[in-house]
Structures are given as C-alpha cells and as structure tokens.
Amino acid sequence: MDDQKITVSTETDSVPRVSARDLFMVLQIFDRRAETTLEEVRLRICVNREKQRRGTFLWSAARDTSGELVKLGLIKGSPYARNAKQYETMKSNKLVLTDDGKELIAKFKEDKKPAYDEMFRLLVMTHPYVREFIRALNRTDLIAPVITSMKDHVATRYANNSALTADLSAGKFETKSLCALLTGRLKRELKPAEDKEIETEIREMVSEAKRSAVVDDGVKVAKLILNRLNDIIIPAIFRSDGLGFDARSHRALWSIGEDFRTWGSLRSHPEYDGWLIYRTAVVELSGNGTELARLEFDHGMKQTGENFLSKLFAAYQKLQALKGNTFVPSWELRAVFCYDNRCQMSVFDKLFDQDYSGSDEFRLHMEIQRQKLQHESPVRAGNRNIGTVRVVRR
C-alpha cells in the first residue's frame, strides 16, 4: 500500500449484491411490456434458476435486483421490502420501465458489450462505494486476508477445536497470534487503528461466543468464529481506504468486477495468502470523481491471446521457481498467469482450452485432476479437469 494520504469518503451507500446477468435478465422482462410487478420479477428469477418453489422463495433476489434497477434509474417503483412478510404486502407493487431503461434494452438487443459498459457506468455514477473501490484499486492491488482456517490464519493450536472452545469459554482468544499472522499475510505492519479495531471487536465476539462455546460442538463454533472474524478483519483492514463495509459486501464488489470484466479476484496465487484483487481494465473517474471518465479493456481475449503459450511458459517458469516442482497445480498457474497479464480467469480458461495441445515452440504435459477443488473452478482442457501442468519449450 502506498503512503499517500487517502481521503476517506463520508458518504454512505449500499453495495449492490446482484449480478450483471440478473440485472439484464430482469430488465428484459420489461421488453414485452413496460410495466410489471415485484412478484413477476421473483417468479422470473425462480424460473431462470430452475427453482420451483412456493411461498416467497427468492424474494430478496427480486427485491435486490429490482431495487438496483430503480437506483440506476432504469425502472420506477418501490420494491424495498425489508423482510419476507413485508414482501407479501408489496409484491403487487408496480414497476415501470423508464426511458433510460428502454434505451438500455434496445442497446442490449443490438450489442451486449456497450450495454454492459453502460450498466457499469450507471453503477459507478450511483454508488459511492463502487467509486471508492475503483479509487483504491487504481492506487494499488488489494490483498484481502480472508480467514478460512483457524489453524493457518488464527493460531496453530486452534487446529484442535477443543482448544478454541476452551479458550472462548474462559473468555480468551489468540488475538496476538491472529494479528501476527495478518501482518505476514498483508506483508505490512497493522496500523494502530486497525490493531485497536480488531482487538475491540474480537473482545466483543468472545463475550458473545462464550455460551455457544460451552454448549455447541467445536466444529459449529469454529465455523461461527470464522464467519465473524471475516466480518471483523475485512472492514478493519480496508477502512482507511474508505471501504469499511462487511465481508459479504466486499465479496459482492469483487464479483461485480468479474461480471463487468473490470477487475478480477484470485484465491490461489502462491505469493499471496489471501484473496488478491487487481485491475483487468483501465477504469478512470472524472475530475470531480463522481462519474466514469474512461473504460478501456486492454487485457481481453485478443490482447491476452497474442503469444498465449509464451506468456503461459513465463508464468510456468515463475511458478516452478517458487514451487520447485516440474508439474505445477493448474489453478495456481492460472492465478499467476492472470495476475501477471492482468486478465480475467475466464479469459485464461478459454485460451487454455483453445491452446492446450501446444505449438511448434511449446508443449504442454497435463495430468487429470484427482481431487475436487473446494474453492476454485477447475481448469479444463478438452472436457477434462486438469490437475497439474508442465510447460516445456521444444
């Protein structure tokens, strides 16, 4: 992180927790008639996800998607139900397409790419948090120390759940060890404010968790603690960047970038112990910082596809030097490649599937994936999941 002074925004916002695909899918309902209801939106989402359910299933998805379209000025109406009960009373509320919405639908039918760019422009204009995120990402790549393991990310002795529950029931927690590990993962010292926030929040968490630690089984308690820790650590680490919202909102923001191909997130980069979020396009804000001034995709299929195999070889060499193995895990190779070439994982996946048979200059040796990956999509070559890869120059 650079040391330049960062102005923290005082604006409040809600992070859109919807996918671009859902936004366009719902917007297309209005293609046939300019008026619909919240309930029809919900039913459409259910059909789209092939979920035949009764009651108010996916009510929150209908609310979030319609709500976002209202905020973006593409439709009019009031879909903001706070809970399922309120949804019941609001489900017949009318949603009406606006002129901007009509224009965007026409654009989408003609060519999807400019329609996606326009939607992204609207998101940037509407959401201060998205703009803060872009500013932060333009300063530096972000390392999010997501906590997924008590043993590796909190304290070695918490490999045993009973050590964790014993500590919690005695009102103790390995906060020092957690902070020390965080320093290593972030590759920087924690700021005093971060340190203080983490300590205070953990103290509160421990006092709440005391009774669960006595009654519930260790696995369940560890899971609850992991979730809560992410909601403590992620906002604390990013607060000084103006991104002090909860872990779930951060994840929503990371996936927005993937939807619009503007930034990517990697979990398996061997040099970083956490999620790595990096730009994959040039996204610049206007002088007053409220609008999108420039959006340029300079690391798409075309640019990344030029000399793909030699770029892959470079990534392989780097990974091999790090790991010391001739065969390297395919998902780590993908992470190193994507980060070095600033491209999306989906771009790598397509190019790899195209070029896995090699060329006159490079040959690829691959082994089938034996174990199912828990948190990563598999790298595929010719309908097979690839576990390890070796790249050689002929």
Place this chain on the structure above:
Amino acid sequence: MPDSLFRRREECHYPQSLYSLAVDLFAVVQHWQPTVHGAERGRLFEAILVRYGKARELPMSEKAGSRTIRGVRSASGFMHENDAVFAFPDFTVHCELKHLTTELSKNELLIFNQKAVDYLMAEGRTLRNLPFYRIILSGGLVSPAARRFAAQWGILIIEPDRLPFLILHDLCGRFLPGVGNVSLETQDDLWGELPQLVTPLQDRLARICRLVKQGGECVMGEYRVNWAIDHAQRVIGDDLWSAMDEHNPRWLEDRFDRVSEACGLERAVYS
C-alpha cells in the same frame, strides 16, 4: 439460520437434533411445491421424510404404514398406522404428516394424540423412559382449534407461514441483531414459557395426573395458550422472523436448498 448466531442462553431445554429437525421440516413446508395432487401428494410428502431421514442419517425406526413405535405395539392391540418415528438414543419423535387442501380435522388430531398414549401404555420400557415428542407436519395451514389442542398436549405443529415454537425458542436464546421490537426481557420470558408448550408426552400425562390427584391450576389455561399462539407465535414470531430476514434474507431458502439437495427433492418434484 438460528445456528448461525451465538447463544445468549446456556441451558438447553431440547436436544440440538430436535431443533435442527424442526428448522429443516419448516423449510420444507414453507417452500416445497408439490406437483401432484390428492392422495399421491400425501404419499410423496411421506416419501420425502423418508429420504430426509436417510440423507441426514437420522435413526428413523418406523416409516409410513408401520404399526409400531420403536418396535413397540400398541397396548390396546389396535393396529394404528404411523407416518414416521425417529428413535434417537435419548428421545423419540413421532411424526404425523398431512398435506391437505382442507383443514386438519378434529378426529385426526384426537386419534394422533390417543395413539401415542396407547403406545406409551404398552410393554416398552425404553419408549416409556425416553422423552416422547410429537410433531404434526402440515403442508397447509392448521385451524386455531387444532393449534390450541396441540399446545395443550405438548405437540409441536409445523405449518407454513408461522414460525414453529421450537424455532422461536431457539431464536430467543441467541444473539439476534435487529430485533428492536422484542426486548430481551420478552425473549427471556419466551425462553422459559415455550418449553411448557412443546413437551414430551410423559410430562403432560404426569401433569394431568397431578391435577386429577391434587387439584390446582389447569394443565394449560386458555389465556396462556391463546397468548402463546396469537401473540408469541404470530406477533413476536413475525418480529423474530423479520429480524432473521434482515440478518440473512436467504436463511430459510438456503436451509430448504440444502434439504432439497440432500433428499433429491427436485427429482421428487419433476419426476
């Protein structure tokens, strides 16, 4: 899900597996959309519980059509039919499943209640000694009289749109953010009161015996039952449900998805 929240109260009134069973079954009645009608729908509903028991590796000792409970025949010799029995090592759950388009009739409730007494009077020491819980799982709404009858006899009713007493109890014992309308005192009151409404049958029978022998207050007064159903379940229950929705709008949907995946409910729906 309630178990995604830290506990506020340490004492346990019910086994954890009973709470989990209640949430899973509530998710099913709330979101499962049957595609068949008439008697077939009822049979499918029963089959789903069997699949659920298998998927969750629950000790289902009797399934639909069986004539025993925990292997015990009725004392009278009547061949009662049971829909499902879960024989946990430390308690028994007897389930009655209904997916009707009409209201559950008085006779069906009376028969379900009397069946349990008939089995309890038989020669089954294990059955008698372990807490014997009863659940009515209804795909449709149940009448107010049926709700009152169930509360009087300690039976848990799981029906759509009303948070079952057991989930309400679980939530009252946890740190649930955003329940401004329900004070901690009210939650503590419910924490103590609800275990009187869902009880093992033995407790209810013992109380009736005490009442007959020694006199005193009735088993469950009218006001107490009405307050529990009309206020605790309807008003406070809705507030807690709304707070859960605000905490995680997909808490029940995710639960249903998990049950659905484990039991292959989609196959049951589309086959």
